[in-house]
Amino acid sequence: MTNPQLNVHGELTHLLATEGLPREILIHILDTAATFVGITDREVKKIPLLRGKSVFNLFFENSTRTRTTFEIAAKRLSADVINLDITRSSTAKGETLLDTIDNLCSMHADMFVVRHAMSGAPYLIAEHLKRMGKHDIHVVNAGDGRHAHPTQGLLDMYTIRHFKKDFEPLTVAVVGDILHSRVARSDIHALKTLGVAELRAVGPKTLLPSEFSHLGMRVFHNLEEGLKDCDVIIMLRLQNERMNGALLPSVSEYFGHYGLSPEKLAYAKPDAIVMHPGPINRGVEIASEVADGQQAVILDQVTFGIAVRMAVMSILAGN
Amino acid sequence: MTTPLVSLPDAEAQCQQLADLIRPVLTPHTMLVGIYSGGAWIAERLTRLLNLPEPAGFIDISFYRDDFAEKGLHPQVRPTRISFDVNDRRVILVDDVLYTGRTTRAALNELFDYGRPAAVELAVLADRGRRQLPIAPDYCVWKLDLPAETGLTLSLAGQHLSWKVEQHD
Numbered sequence: 001m002t003n004p005q006l007n008v009h010g011e012l013t014h015l016l017a018t019e020g021l022p023r024e025i026l027i028h029i030l031d032t033a034a035t036f037v038g039i040t041d042r043e044v045k046k047i048p049l050l051r052g053k054s055v056f057n058l059f060f061e062n063s064t065r066t067r068t069t070f071e072i073a074a075k076r077l078s079a080d081v082i083n084l085d086i087t088r089s090s091t092a093k094g095e096t097l098l099d100t101i102d103n104l105c106s107m108h109a110d111m112f113v114v115r116h117a118m119s120g121a122p123y124l125i126a127e128h129l130k131r132m133g134k135h136d137i138h139v140v141n142a143g144d145g146r147h148a149h150p151t152q153g154l155l156d157m158y159t160i161r162h163f164k165k166d167f168e169p170l171t172v173a174v175v176g177d178i179l180h181s182r183v184a185r186s187d188i189h190a191l192k193t194l195g196v197a198e199l200r201a202v203g204p205k206t207l208l209p210s211e212f213s214h215l216g217m218r219v220f221h222n223l224e225e226g227l228k229d230c231d232v233i234i235m236l237r238l239q240n241e242r243m244n245g246a247l248l249p250s251v252s253e254y255f256g257h258y259g260l261s262p263e264k265l266a267y268a269k270p271d272a273i274v275m276h277p278g279p280i281n282r283g284v285e286i287a288s289e290v291a292d293g294q295q296a297v298i299l300d301q302v303t304f305g306i307a308v309r310m311a312v313m314s315i316l317a318g319n
Numbered sequence: 320m321t322t323p324l325v326s327l328p329d330a331e332a333q334c335q336q337l338a339d340l341i342r343p344v345l346t347p348h349t350m351l352v353g354i355y356s357g358g359a360w361i362a363e364r365l366t367r368l369l370n371l372p373e374p375a376g377f378i379d380i381s382f383y384r385d386d387f388a389e390k391g392l393h394p395q396v397r398p399t400r401i402s403f404d405v406n407d408r409r410v411i412l413v414d415d416v417l418y419t420g421r422t423t424r425a426a427l428n429e430l431f432d433y434g435r436p437a438a439v440e441l442a443v444l445a446d447r448g449r450r451q452l453p454i455a456p457d458y459c460v461w462k463l464d465l466p467a468e469t470g471l472t473l474s475l476a477g478q479h480l481s482w483k484v485e486q487h488d
Contacts (some may be wrong), residue, residue: 028394031395031396032392032396034398034399035379035381035382035396035397035399037398038400042432042433043433043434044432044433045433046428046432047432048381048382048383048428049382049387049392076376132417140476312353314382314392315392316340317387317391318387318390318391318392319371319391
């Protein structure tokens with residue numbers, strides 16, 4: 001099967017998932033992002049790469065941070081950004097997803113940044129554009145269902161490389177609600193491609209199915225064991241709605257077993273970094289002392305996220 | 320295929336000649352900014368030859384090119400490094416070859432996103448003519464005319480700069 005993310009020349013034309021992306025493309029994105037980091041220090045915080053291009057933010061699911069950082073990234077590249085409050089507009093009136101896309105194409109869109117509760121929605125759009133012969137319109141997946149959130153995965157890789165330089169010697173633990181997390185999937189596929197020494201999944205049995213061991217991960221149901229001698233800890237947000245089902249007993253019990261407290265963090269290497277895609281739930285999956293502590297790089301992730309999204313958009317627009 | 324079309328001068332000796340041209344006009348406000356790759360190598364040499372107190376700045380013009388829509392992003396973008404305040408400074412942009420003038424245009428645009436220099440001048444080793452923009456060098460040591468199908472590039476082997484002439488099809 002051909003990779004829907006690549007064009008006939010093997011270049012990135014849509015960013016839909018970190019899964020299936022060759023190592024060279026991942027590294028190229030990270031290297032390009034590095035050149036964008038310094039732009040915020042300049043008098044003019046804009047470069048003209050996407051001047052005259054229109055980027056449509058299509059968020060079928062709520063998000064503040066991701067939508068805002070995509071908007072800042074596109075504006076730093078001098079693109080025009082159009083935010084569609086899709087939940088309150090045409091879809092609510094019964095228009096199908098692809099009809100919405102066709103209408104926006106008629107408004108001369110150059111790029112769609114798509115978040116959707118349904119896994120695969122960005123693929124559907126990318127395939128539709130291909131079928132319609134619109135090869136110069138690009139799609140960026142900003143999170144689809146439980147499936148993927150590739151720019152978050154890439155900014156996590158950028159953050160890891162920034163603080164740890166090389167991937168090869170690292171032990172990385174992904175902790176929490178892995179079952180429902182598109183961030184976890186994007187991180188895991190990118191970390192496997194970039195070749196970390198050891199990849200661990202840590203969480204309760206109900207949120208960490210045994211299939212994850214097939215992905216080449218070591219599965220732990222005990223946080224202390226899972227964190228032992230780790231270099232990088234990626235905490236996941238525990239979605240509140242999971243608490244209402246039968247998957248978890250209570251917030252305090254979850255925090256007691258899987259919350260990252262200073263005592264638990266001490267099991268990792270002394271220079272381990274603590275990451276979190278946000279928004280953080282203090283006292284649920286992470287203690288305030290850790291979230292605000294020396295080892296947390298959570299706010300650096302947000303800053304790097306802008307440079308990584310600039311890199312993705314400029315690479316796509318050029319291919 | 321590499322075909323020598325003209326007798327090629329010694330690029331390292333040309334850097335010394337360029338330094339000799341710039342030396343009389345140096346002021347405490349002068350700073351050098353080299354355009355990657357060739358201009359950066361030359362700017363490093365000029366900084367040494369002219370005993371400048373500050374390291375040169377470097378500009379990668381990839382984000383300011385006017386052919387981005389056709390060619391896309393260069394696979395190897397290097398970070399622009401201008402570690403000093405350019406406001407009210409006399410900037411000498413340094414490049415290896417001046418040809419259409421489009422690279423200089425892109426570098427000027429990028430430079431002005433860092434601030435407002437008092438003046439900007441242009442120093443190049445080679446001027447091959449055939450400009451497409453109203454741009455001229457202030458300091459130049461080698462003027463030549465080459466057909467459009469001929470490429471002229473500076474390359475670095477070890478620590479030594481040398482010219483290469485290539486015939487494009």
